[in-house]
Amino acid sequence: MKSLRLQKFLAHAGLGSRRDMDNLIVAGGVKVNGKIAIAGQRISKDDIVTINNKKIKSSVWTSIPRVWIYNKPEGEIVSRNDPAGRKTSFDNLPKIKIGKWVSVGRLDFNTSGLLIFTTSGELANNLMHPRFNVQREYMVRTNDVLNDEELGSLKSGMYLVDGIGRFQSISFQRGGGNNVWYKVITLEGRNRFVRRMFEAINYQVTRLVRVRMGIINLPKTLSKGKGIELEKTEILKIKKIISE
Structure with a gap:
């Protein structure tokens, strides 16, 4: 992949849907190499993308995103941080150098079970989008x-x-x-x-x-508060289903 549209890069980084990112670009909220971006702009791996002077990182340049399956216990929130200091599911995710983990939907405080996290905001949005009937x-x-x-x-x-x-x-x-x-x-x-x-x-x-x-099941052997990473073959199956 030599280049791609800016809105796809931003969506993959977990900042919102492609439509949301289009609106942000049109509003002048995104810069590429220090210049205000324009609608439909394409970028390459070497370009620097910023929003509010913050550099945006994404794993979009790698062909296959990471997907983490987590068994959420009750009494845990699905948020990056909580002003009340409660435990969050994000605390139990492995650290990554590029991009960030994006949750595929949420489970409320008293609900347990399968939570899916991915480094691809676009994959997360597609898994949640009604048109894919997941x-x-x-x-x-x-x-x-x-x-x-x-x-x-x-x-x-x-x-x-x-x-x-x-x-x-x-x-x-x-x-x-x-x-x-x-x-x-x-x-x-x-x-x-x-x-x-x-x-x-x-x-x-x-x-x-x-x-x-969808096709992702909560493994019966996965203890609460623990997670496992999906194999590349499993991720490719998921991507194929939600792109058809």
């Missing part, structure tokens, strides 16, 4: 058994404050009383979506674990 699979513990009407409502659609939501599928797994487990599959990445869906039918989610996102 499934999210969760194990959900709730306080009672749902009846057929309630199960049907969750699949046909529920009115939430930010629009209609629905599960692709929901199936009983095990348990009884106030310890009932369901498997839920959804395309949604909205904040607290699974919890809010159950709340809409007056059920409480007492535990929530994400176990899969």
Whole structure:
């Protein structure tokens, strides 16, 4: 790769979508080699890109980005830093010299399970973008058994404050009383979506674990608070799926 468009470089660095970066460039917020960049500009590996006088680094010049699979425990936030001093998932990521880790979505404070981090902002954005229909699979513990009407409502659609939501599928797994487990599959990445869906039918989610996102599964042998790096062959499979 000898050159590429500036907005792709910035998106890959995890600063936002390509459209966001286009808007930033048009607004005059980006400089290349000390000069204000223009829309559609191409850059090479030797060019210096800055925003607010800060040099932007990206691993885009390497052909394959890194992808880290992490088993998030409950009681941990997904943020680079927290004013309240709480533990963050970013604290447990390996250090990198070029670029930065970008989280593929988030899990709330009380949700555990699969978190994906990558050095490619573009890959992260594509995995989250609705047009690629990336499934999210969760194990959900709730306080009672749902009846057929309630199960049907969750699949046909529920009115939430930010629009209609629905599960692709929901199936009983095990348990009884106030310890009932369901498997839920959804395309949604909205904040607290699974919890809010159950709340809409007056059920409480007492535990929530994400176990899969797209073709990436949470390894059963991966302990909470630990992570592993995907092999290049696995990363290429992911890139192929979300580019089709």
